[in-house]
Amino acid sequence: MTLIRSVSLRRILDSRGNPTVEADVLTDSGGFGRAAAPSGASTGEYEAIELPPGEAIASARQHAVPRLVDEVHAGNQREVDAALRGADGTDDFSTVGANSAVAISMAAAKAGADVLGAPLFQHLGGTFRGGDLPIPLGNVLGGGEHAKAATHIQEFLAVPHGAPNVSEAVFANAAVHDRIGELLDERDMPAGKGDEGAWAPAVTDAEAFDIVAAATDDVAADVGFDVAVGLDVAASELYDAESEVYRYGDVERTPDEQVDYIADLVDEYDLAYVEDPVEEDDFDGFADLTDRVGDRTVLCGDDLFVTNVERLRRGIDEGAGNAILVKPNQIGTLSDAVDAVELATRNGLEAVVSHRSGETEDTTIAHLAVATGAPFIKTGTVGGERTAKLNELIRIAEDAV
Numbered sequence: 001m002t003l004i005r006s007v008s009l010r011r012i013l014d015s016r017g018n019p020t021v022e023a024d025v026l027t028d029s030g031g032f033g034r035a036a037a038p039s040g041a042s043t044g045e046y047e048a049i050e051l052p053p054g055e056a057i058a059s060a061r062q063h064a065v066p067r068l069v070d071e072v073h074a075g076n077q078r079e080v081d082a083a084l085r086g087a088d089g090t091d092d093f094s095t096v097g098a099n100s101a102v103a104i105s106m107a108a109a110k111a112g113a114d115v116l117g118a119p120l121f122q123h124l125g126g127t128f129r130g131g132d133l134p135i136p137l138g139n140v141l142g143g144g145e146h147a148k149a150a151t152h153i154q155e156f157l158a159v160p161h162g163a164p165n166v167s168e169a170v171f172a173n174a175a176v177h178d179r180i181g182e183l184l185d186e187r188d189m190p191a192g193k194g195d196e197g198a199w200a201p202a203v204t205d206a207e208a209f210d211i212v213a214a215a216t217d218d219v220a221a222d223v224g225f226d227v228a229v230g231l232d233v234a235a236s237e238l239y240d241a242e243s244e245v246y247r248y249g250d251v252e253r254t255p256d257e258q259v260d261y262i263a264d265l266v267d268e269y270d271l272a273y274v275e276d277p278v279e280e281d282d283f284d285g286f287a288d289l290t291d292r293v294g295d296r297t298v299l300c301g302d303d304l305f306v307t308n309v310e311r312l313r314r315g316i317d318e319g320a321g322n323a324i325l326v327k328p329n330q331i332g333t334l335s336d337a338v339d340a341v342e343l344a345t346r347n348g349l350e351a352v353v354s355h356r357s358g359e360t361e362d363t364t365i366a367h368l369a370v371a372t373g374a375p376f377i378k379t380g381t382v383g384g385e386r387t388a389k390l391n392e393l394i395r396i397a398e399d400a401v
């Protein structure tokens, strides 16, 4: 019933206005799935390879599609993803492109769910999933690679960890975003928005902390539950490997000073979450920070782990971090992404399923987070490509997908 009958690939627009890959998968019984690849801007050095969409599509048509059509069942995700890996023949999807691979992998999962008549999260996670919804981490102000001339730290996040349900959490993050807009207005600080819809004012990181902390406090008082502050430092983008310093404009920090700086920020702002506090090769610095503040904050590896079980295993062995960011396109298939979540969970690390800065209306990550029981999802706060996932979570919670 779920034997793949056709796979079609096309170029569509992503939220930055760049082309990306969309895949349609059709099964012999008429099951249909459509999914699109997201795309990063502050990408990790060790991510799977995203090819220019035209090349990725041509290569997938040549190498992957013949291995899938009339050969593989969309309902068997491991079989689909093994066929994609076999067709590619490399560790990093550099033949067919991780963008084609992830679009096909996710579209096949949706086709499988369609045949079953079950929501995607249930097809991926089993019938007992759906009770635990992730806490949404909302990017409300930022800069880095997502908005030049704004903050050095890439993302200031709202963390509504006291919310009684996902819907109230989603609306609390939107309220923080809105409150920041008011505070920027009051302070006469004009601001556009970055790639993920977060405010991108030309303020210092210190001013940004002040504004975001005020906004989360105001919203927490209003909604009656805790809303904390989190960060994605995206430290690899600040690191100058030649001189071995982190550059925040004119301010330089050595790797040791960087660890001290982040540890101080965790205590000063009671940070609930810090992603990529040090650069992607510094497992030692990550472990040092985990020793110092890992008991009171979530320390998450994005560029450090790139959703890769080999790099995650090293992190587990060395005590680097207590959480992993999970981006399916960093590794190329849903099976690989689920393997990373399961390895993390078995070893006491938390999983944070994540969007990319370049996104589409695709909602697969909302289902993946619920399917894997991930405690967090990071998928922005406002903007149609971000609200697509947030609204899907609200529907999943209501059993309305």
Ligand SMILES: C=C(OP(=O)(O)O)C(=O)O
Pocket (backbone or CB within 6 Å): 039, 040, 041, 042, 043, 044, 145, 232, 234, 302, 354, 355, 356, 357, 358
């Ligand atoms: C979402 C992120 O940005 P990008 O997609 O640009 O890597 C991130 O760094 O966590």
Ligand SMILES: [Mg+2]
Pocket (backbone or CB within 6 Å): 232, 234, 275, 276, 302, 303
């Ligand atoms: Mg990141």
